[in-house]
Amino acid sequence: MLExxxxxxxxxxxxxxxxxxxHLTKHFSLQHSTSVKGVGDDAAVLESSEKQTVVTTDxxxxxxxxxxxxxxxxxxxxxxxxxxxxxxxAMNAEAEQIxxxxxxxxxxxxxxxxxxxxxxxxxxxTYKVDLIGGDTTSSNKGILISITAIGKAPKEDIVYxxxxxxxxxIVVSGDLGGAYLGLQVLEREKQVFQVNPQNQPDxxxxxxxxxxxxxxxxxxxxxxxxxxxxxxxxxxxxISDGLSSEIFHICTQSKVGCKIYEDKFPLDPQVISTxxxxxxxxxxxxxxxxxxxxxxxxxxxxxFDKIKGNPHLTVIGHITExxxxxxxxxxxxxxxxxxxxxxxxFEE
Ligand code: ADP
Ligand code: MG
Numbered sequence: 240m241l242e243x244x245x246x247x248x249x250x251x252x253x254x255x256x257x258x259x260x261x262h263l264t265k266h267f268s269l270q271h272s273t274s275v276k277g278v279g280d281d282a283a284v285l286e287s288s289e290k291q292t293v294v295t296t297d298x299x300x301x302x303x304x305x306x307x308x309x310x311x312x313x314x315x316x317x318x319x320x321x322x323x324x325x326x327x328x329a330m331n332a333e334a335e336q337i338x339x340x341x342x343x344x345x346x347x348x349x350x351x352x353x354x355x356x357x358x359x360x361x362x363x364x365t366y367k368v369d370l371i372g373g374d375t376t377s378s379n380k381g382i383l384i385s386i387t388a389i390g391k392a393p394k395e396d397i398v399y400x401x402x403x404x405x406x407x408x409i410v411v412s413g414d415l416g417g418a419y420l421g422l423q424v425l426e427r428e429k430q431v432f433q434v435n436p437q438n439q440p441d442x443x444x445x446x447x448x449x450x451x452x453x454x455x456x457x458x459x460x461x462x463x464x465x466x467x468x469x470x471x472x473x474x475x476x477x478i479s480d481g482l483s484s485e486i487f488h489i490c491t492q493s494k495v496g497c498k499i500y501e502d503k504f505p506l507d508p509q510v511i512s513t514x515x516x517x518x519x520x521x522x523x524x525x526x527x528x529x530x531x532x533x534x535x536x537x538x539x540x541x542x543f544d545k546i547k548g549n550p551h552l553t554v555i556g557h558i559t560e561x562x563x564x565x566x567x568x569x570x571x572x573x574x575x576x577x578x579x580x581x582x583x584x585f586e587e
Contacts, residue, residue, distance in 0.1 A: 241313045241358060241454065249349040259349070260375050263356045267363065267370045271335045273391070274369040283371035285336065290391040295326035301381035309425040312351055314453045315384070316358025322479065323388035324366055324457040325532045329477035330399075331462045332392035336371045337363070340385040342378035355384070366459055396471070398536070403474040403493035407537040407558040410472075412461050412551055414505040415482055416521060419528030420513045421445065421452030447509045455532045461551065468545045472536035483526040483577050485535045486565065493537075496563040499556030499577070502570050526567075526577070 254262060264278045276284035299305060299319055307315070320337060327334040339359060343352060363370055368388070428440045442449055458477075465472065474493055476485045482504075490497050504525045514521040537558055538546060546552050556568075565577040 241311065241317065241361070247348075247350050251343065251345060251347060251349055251352065254349060256375055259352070262349070263352060264370065267360060269369045269371070270367055271369050273335055274371055277369060277371040278373075283336070283338070285371075285389070288391065289393070291332075291394050291397060293327055293330045293332045293390045293392065293397070294387065295323055295330075295390075296385060296387040297322045297326070298383070298385040300383050306429075307382075308429055310453060312354040313358035313361075316355040316360075317362045318358075318453070318455055319384050319386050320359055320362035320366070320368070320388075321455050321457045321532060323386045324362075324368065324459065325477040325479065325534075327388050327390035328458055328462055329475050329534055330390065330392065331396050331465070331472065331475060332390035333462070334366060334368050334388050334390040334459070336369045336389040338371060338387045339373040340375070341373070342376050342383040344378050344380055344382070346380075347382060355382075366457065396466075398472045398475040399492075400474050400476050400489050401492040401494075402472075403489050403495050403537040403558045404539075405495055405558050405560050406540050407473050408540055408543060408546075408554050409486070409497060409499060409535070409537055409556045409558065410546065410552050410554050411478070411482070411505060411533055411535050412458050412553075413531070413533040414507045414510065415478070415531050415533065416510045416514075416524035416528045417448040417451035417507055418455060418530035418532075419452075419481075419524055420510055420517070421448035421450070422530070423517060424449060424513065425452065445509065445513065447507055448513060452530065455530065457532055458534050461534050464549075464551060468542075468549075470538055470542045470545050472538055475534060475536035478531045478533045478535050479529060481527040481529040482535065484529075486577065489535070489537065490558075490561075490565055493558070494561050496559040496561050496565055497556060497577075498559055498563070498566050498568060498574075500568045503553060503555040505553040505555075522567075522569075 269277050273286045275286050324334045424445045431438055474489050478485050501522050506521055566574045567577050568574055
């Protein structure tokens, strides 16, 4: 977990907008030769190259995408960067730059925004990306953060959602469901705390899943691993909304069907034990949980030998003809139609 150092409170208005931007960004240095000009002019300047450029944006709104009662601002900053880098890696590209735009109400102190930027800076440092600009404004209520990430890849390396073919294997990185269960634990503790603020939660048994929720890591290593293994996925997407919703995207765009196997889903032991405790089905959690920021991709069956046994990768099924539909094979060997029960921010 990330440590929170700031206890003082300086009002944001005491610095003014320019003072604030300067204060927040002065500790960032540029690491990529493609970042010609970062923060400080009317626009950033990037050097172009032979490669293609990928660009992605995510907007996070307090009360919709995060709850500050259990999401420390430093973690929020880190996670907001991860969410974007994950999309760049899902194109099989390398992330190089980000811009960060924030709207904050005067409820937040300078020290609070410094925490947010400390998380952003840690993410930039760890993942070797340059903060090259952004925008800063006030909001009437709460905090809003929008990040844009820019990445590069040779044209022939870029992987889209629409290239999956029947017989391709369906592969996921890491394990599934942890982030959702971490959120369930945090929500439960929040309610316990509201009833009895003296209660000190013991979260040791949930450390992995809470970390998955509060400090997710984007899978920068997977595109590199696949390159080393000389495997180019036929399609790829990151798992932000849940496995089933992401498989739907791949199958719809690739005009194919799929068969995935319940007994193949990669689950951490803590996910299994917490599912038992909460009396929820681990398959549902893996399918619909969301926020795992793992990569879901398809590879030609001819590449099976190159990926088999890799500890980061699990084959969970295969692509079928479109008319076969999207199916889950249960442990009891029953086939049921998959539903795209992913996270939908417009749902009530
Ligand atoms: P403008 O008035 O042209 O929009 P700003 O004063 O908003 O310029 O921004 C000045 C510089 O600071 C620009 O380089 C901009 O990209 C950068 N910047 C503004 N806000 C942020 C932020 N929250 N994080 C990082 N860089 C920022
Ligand atoms: Mg501006």
